Amino acid sequence: MENNTSLYERLGGIKGIEAIADDIVELHMINPHIKARFLPLKDNPQHFSEVRKHLIHFLAAGSGGPEAYTGKDMTTAHKGMNISNGEYMDAIDDIMKALNKNNIDEQTQKDVLYIAYSLKASMLHV
Template identity: 70%
Template sequence: MSTTVNQKSLYERLGGANGIEALVDDIVDAHMKNPVVKARFLPLKEDQNHYNEVRRHLINFLASGSGGPEEYTGKDMPAAHKGMNISAGEYMSVIDDIMFALKKHNIDEESQKDVLAIAYSLKDQMIGK
Protein backbone atom coordinates (compact mmCIF):
# COMPACT_ATOMS: atom_id res chain seq x y z
CA MET A 1 0.00 0.00 0.00
CA SER A 2 1.50 3.32 -0.98
CA THR A 3 1.75 6.26 1.36
CA THR A 4 0.35 8.64 -1.25
CA VAL A 5 -2.88 6.62 -1.47
CA ASN A 6 -3.33 6.86 2.29
CA GLN A 7 -2.73 10.60 2.28
CA LYS A 8 -5.35 11.32 -0.35
CA SER A 9 -9.06 11.49 0.46
CA LEU A 10 -11.34 8.94 -1.15
CA TYR A 11 -12.73 11.83 -3.19
CA GLU A 12 -9.29 12.46 -4.67
CA ARG A 13 -8.67 8.75 -5.23
CA LEU A 14 -11.95 8.54 -7.18
CA GLY A 15 -10.76 11.33 -9.47
CA GLY A 16 -12.41 14.33 -7.84
CA ALA A 17 -15.48 15.94 -9.38
CA ASN A 18 -14.77 14.78 -12.95
CA GLY A 19 -13.87 11.24 -11.92
CA ILE A 20 -16.97 10.84 -9.78
CA GLU A 21 -19.20 12.23 -12.52
CA ALA A 22 -17.78 9.68 -14.99
CA LEU A 23 -18.17 6.89 -12.42
CA VAL A 24 -21.82 7.77 -11.77
CA ASP A 25 -22.56 7.84 -15.51
CA ASP A 26 -21.05 4.37 -15.94
CA ILE A 27 -22.84 3.04 -12.85
CA VAL A 28 -26.24 4.30 -14.01
CA ASP A 29 -25.57 2.99 -17.52
CA ALA A 30 -24.72 -0.42 -16.04
CA HIS A 31 -27.91 -0.37 -13.93
CA MET A 32 -29.97 0.36 -17.06
CA LYS A 33 -28.48 -2.72 -18.76
CA ASN A 34 -28.53 -4.99 -15.71
CA PRO A 35 -31.43 -7.45 -16.07
CA VAL A 36 -31.92 -7.59 -12.29
CA VAL A 37 -32.49 -3.84 -11.78
CA LYS A 38 -32.99 -2.22 -15.17
CA ALA A 39 -36.77 -2.01 -14.71
CA ARG A 40 -36.14 0.39 -11.83
CA PHE A 41 -33.72 2.59 -13.80
CA LEU A 42 -34.97 2.61 -17.40
CA PRO A 43 -37.98 4.85 -16.59
CA LEU A 44 -35.49 7.62 -15.80
CA LYS A 45 -34.86 7.89 -19.55
CA GLU A 46 -38.50 8.91 -20.07
CA ASP A 47 -38.11 12.17 -18.11
CA GLN A 48 -34.83 13.97 -18.83
CA ASN A 49 -35.38 16.47 -16.02
CA HIS A 50 -35.93 13.71 -13.46
CA TYR A 51 -32.94 11.80 -14.82
CA ASN A 52 -30.74 14.91 -14.50
CA GLU A 53 -31.97 15.47 -10.94
CA VAL A 54 -31.28 11.85 -9.90
CA ARG A 55 -27.89 11.93 -11.62
CA ARG A 56 -26.91 15.14 -9.82
CA HIS A 57 -28.03 13.67 -6.47
CA LEU A 58 -25.96 10.53 -7.08
CA ILE A 59 -22.90 12.57 -8.03
CA ASN A 60 -23.24 14.86 -5.01
CA PHE A 61 -23.95 11.92 -2.68
CA LEU A 62 -20.81 10.07 -3.76
CA ALA A 63 -18.71 13.23 -3.85
CA SER A 64 -19.84 14.49 -0.45
CA GLY A 65 -19.62 11.04 1.13
CA SER A 66 -16.06 10.57 -0.12
CA GLY A 67 -14.75 13.84 1.27
CA GLY A 68 -15.45 16.27 -1.54
CA PRO A 69 -16.76 19.83 -1.25
CA GLU A 70 -20.06 19.04 -2.98
CA GLU A 71 -23.17 19.24 -0.84
CA TYR A 72 -25.75 16.47 -0.97
CA THR A 73 -29.23 17.92 -0.56
CA GLY A 74 -31.28 14.88 -1.53
CA LYS A 75 -33.31 12.59 0.68
CA ASP A 76 -31.69 10.32 3.23
CA MET A 77 -31.36 6.66 2.22
CA PRO A 78 -34.55 5.34 3.90
CA ALA A 79 -36.65 8.17 2.46
CA ALA A 80 -35.10 7.85 -1.02
CA HIS A 81 -35.83 4.12 -1.15
CA LYS A 82 -39.17 4.08 0.72
CA GLY A 83 -41.77 1.90 -0.93
CA MET A 84 -39.29 0.34 -3.36
CA ASN A 85 -39.06 -2.96 -1.45
CA ILE A 86 -35.52 -3.56 -2.74
CA SER A 87 -34.46 -7.19 -2.42
CA ALA A 88 -31.06 -8.39 -1.23
CA GLY A 89 -30.46 -9.72 -4.76
CA GLU A 90 -31.17 -6.33 -6.31
CA TYR A 91 -28.91 -4.65 -3.79
CA MET A 92 -26.04 -7.04 -4.54
CA SER A 93 -26.57 -6.58 -8.27
CA VAL A 94 -26.24 -2.81 -7.86
CA ILE A 95 -23.06 -3.33 -5.81
CA ASP A 96 -21.67 -5.45 -8.65
CA ASP A 97 -22.34 -2.61 -11.10
CA ILE A 98 -20.57 -0.15 -8.81
CA MET A 99 -17.54 -2.41 -8.43
CA PHE A 100 -17.41 -2.98 -12.20
CA ALA A 101 -17.38 0.79 -12.80
CA LEU A 102 -14.61 1.30 -10.24
CA LYS A 103 -12.48 -1.36 -11.95
CA LYS A 104 -13.25 0.10 -15.38
CA HIS A 105 -11.90 3.45 -14.16
CA ASN A 106 -8.77 1.79 -12.74
CA ILE A 107 -9.60 2.81 -9.17
CA ASP A 108 -7.07 1.23 -6.82
CA GLU A 109 -8.06 -1.77 -4.71
CA GLU A 110 -7.91 0.12 -1.41
CA SER A 111 -10.34 2.73 -2.73
CA GLN A 112 -12.62 0.01 -4.12
CA LYS A 113 -12.72 -1.54 -0.64
CA ASP A 114 -13.53 1.86 0.88
CA VAL A 115 -16.46 2.36 -1.52
CA LEU A 116 -17.66 -1.18 -0.84
CA ALA A 117 -17.54 -0.55 2.92
CA ILE A 118 -19.61 2.61 2.51
CA ALA A 119 -22.13 0.81 0.31
CA TYR A 120 -22.46 -2.04 2.80
CA SER A 121 -22.94 0.44 5.65
CA LEU A 122 -26.04 1.72 3.83
CA LYS A 123 -27.47 -1.73 3.05
CA ASP A 124 -30.00 -1.88 5.90
CA GLN A 125 -31.27 1.58 5.01
CA MET A 126 -32.30 0.39 1.52
CA ILE A 127 -33.31 -3.27 1.53
CA GLY A 128 -37.00 -3.97 2.07
CA LYS A 129 -37.99 -0.35 2.63
Protein backbone atom coordinates in the same frame (compact mmCIF):
# COMPACT_ATOMS: atom_id res chain seq x y z
CA MET B 1 3.46 4.45 4.93
CA GLU B 2 -0.19 5.44 5.34
CA ASN B 3 -2.02 6.99 2.39
CA ASN B 4 -3.48 10.33 3.47
CA THR B 5 -5.16 10.99 0.13
CA SER B 6 -8.90 11.41 0.63
CA LEU B 7 -11.34 8.97 -0.91
CA TYR B 8 -12.65 11.87 -3.00
CA GLU B 9 -9.19 12.44 -4.47
CA ARG B 10 -8.63 8.71 -5.03
CA LEU B 11 -11.90 8.59 -7.00
CA GLY B 12 -10.59 11.37 -9.25
CA GLY B 13 -12.34 14.37 -7.69
CA ILE B 14 -15.59 15.62 -9.17
CA LYS B 15 -14.64 14.70 -12.76
CA GLY B 16 -13.75 11.14 -11.78
CA ILE B 17 -16.91 10.79 -9.70
CA GLU B 18 -19.05 12.08 -12.58
CA ALA B 19 -17.55 9.43 -14.88
CA ILE B 20 -18.06 6.70 -12.27
CA ALA B 21 -21.67 7.81 -11.64
CA ASP B 22 -22.44 7.81 -15.37
CA ASP B 23 -20.97 4.31 -15.69
CA ILE B 24 -22.99 3.08 -12.68
CA VAL B 25 -26.23 4.38 -14.19
CA GLU B 26 -25.37 2.92 -17.61
CA LEU B 27 -24.67 -0.48 -16.03
CA HIS B 28 -27.91 -0.33 -14.00
CA MET B 29 -29.83 0.38 -17.23
CA ILE B 30 -28.58 -2.85 -18.83
CA ASN B 31 -28.45 -5.07 -15.74
CA PRO B 32 -31.23 -7.63 -16.33
CA HIS B 33 -32.08 -7.86 -12.63
CA ILE B 34 -32.49 -4.15 -11.89
CA LYS B 35 -32.91 -2.35 -15.20
CA ALA B 36 -36.71 -2.17 -14.79
CA ARG B 37 -36.13 0.22 -11.88
CA PHE B 38 -33.86 2.50 -13.93
CA LEU B 39 -35.08 2.41 -17.53
CA PRO B 40 -38.10 4.67 -16.76
CA LEU B 41 -35.61 7.46 -16.04
CA LYS B 42 -34.92 7.63 -19.78
CA ASP B 43 -38.54 8.71 -20.34
CA ASN B 44 -38.16 11.72 -18.05
CA PRO B 45 -34.93 13.61 -18.85
CA GLN B 46 -35.53 16.22 -16.13
CA HIS B 47 -35.94 13.57 -13.42
CA PHE B 48 -32.98 11.62 -14.86
CA SER B 49 -30.82 14.75 -14.64
CA GLU B 50 -31.89 15.29 -11.02
CA VAL B 51 -31.17 11.68 -10.05
CA ARG B 52 -27.76 11.88 -11.77
CA LYS B 53 -26.92 15.11 -9.92
CA HIS B 54 -27.95 13.61 -6.57
CA LEU B 55 -25.87 10.49 -7.21
CA ILE B 56 -22.80 12.55 -8.11
CA HIS B 57 -23.18 14.82 -5.09
CA PHE B 58 -23.91 11.88 -2.79
CA LEU B 59 -20.71 10.15 -3.91
CA ALA B 60 -18.70 13.38 -3.79
CA ALA B 61 -19.90 14.50 -0.35
CA GLY B 62 -19.68 10.96 1.04
CA SER B 63 -16.08 10.61 -0.09
CA GLY B 64 -14.92 13.87 1.46
CA GLY B 65 -15.46 16.30 -1.40
CA PRO B 66 -16.68 19.88 -1.08
CA GLU B 67 -19.95 19.24 -2.92
CA ALA B 68 -23.09 19.35 -0.78
CA TYR B 69 -25.61 16.53 -1.00
CA THR B 70 -29.11 18.00 -0.80
CA GLY B 71 -31.09 14.89 -1.73
CA LYS B 72 -33.13 12.64 0.51
CA ASP B 73 -31.53 10.35 3.08
CA MET B 74 -31.18 6.75 1.91
CA THR B 75 -34.19 5.42 3.84
CA THR B 76 -36.50 8.13 2.49
CA ALA B 77 -35.13 7.89 -1.06
CA HIS B 78 -35.76 4.12 -1.18
CA LYS B 79 -39.00 3.98 0.83
CA GLY B 80 -41.63 1.81 -0.81
CA MET B 81 -39.21 0.34 -3.36
CA ASN B 82 -39.01 -3.04 -1.58
CA ILE B 83 -35.47 -3.63 -2.78
CA SER B 84 -34.43 -7.25 -2.37
CA ASN B 85 -31.02 -8.40 -1.19
CA GLY B 86 -30.38 -9.76 -4.70
CA GLU B 87 -31.19 -6.40 -6.31
CA TYR B 88 -28.92 -4.67 -3.81
CA MET B 89 -26.08 -7.05 -4.65
CA ASP B 90 -26.64 -6.48 -8.38
CA ALA B 91 -26.35 -2.73 -7.80
CA ILE B 92 -23.15 -3.27 -5.79
CA ASP B 93 -21.73 -5.41 -8.61
CA ASP B 94 -22.44 -2.56 -11.05
CA ILE B 95 -20.69 -0.08 -8.76
CA MET B 96 -17.63 -2.32 -8.58
CA LYS B 97 -17.61 -2.74 -12.38
CA ALA B 98 -17.76 1.05 -12.78
CA LEU B 99 -14.83 1.48 -10.38
CA ASN B 100 -12.83 -1.11 -12.34
CA LYS B 101 -13.68 0.56 -15.66
CA ASN B 102 -12.35 3.84 -14.25
CA ASN B 103 -9.09 2.23 -13.06
CA ILE B 104 -9.78 2.78 -9.36
CA ASP B 105 -7.24 0.93 -7.21
CA GLU B 106 -8.14 -2.10 -5.10
CA GLN B 107 -7.95 -0.38 -1.70
CA THR B 108 -10.20 2.46 -2.87
CA GLN B 109 -12.64 -0.12 -4.23
CA LYS B 110 -12.67 -1.82 -0.83
CA ASP B 111 -13.32 1.53 0.85
CA VAL B 112 -16.28 2.21 -1.45
CA LEU B 113 -17.59 -1.33 -0.89
CA TYR B 114 -17.41 -0.81 2.88
CA ILE B 115 -19.45 2.39 2.59
CA ALA B 116 -21.97 0.71 0.27
CA TYR B 117 -22.47 -2.14 2.74
CA SER B 118 -22.90 0.33 5.59
CA LEU B 119 -25.91 1.78 3.74
CA LYS B 120 -27.55 -1.59 3.04
CA ALA B 121 -29.96 -1.63 5.98
CA SER B 122 -31.29 1.81 5.10
CA MET B 123 -32.14 0.71 1.56
CA LEU B 124 -33.59 -2.81 1.78
CA HIS B 125 -37.31 -3.47 2.21
CA VAL B 126 -38.13 0.09 3.33
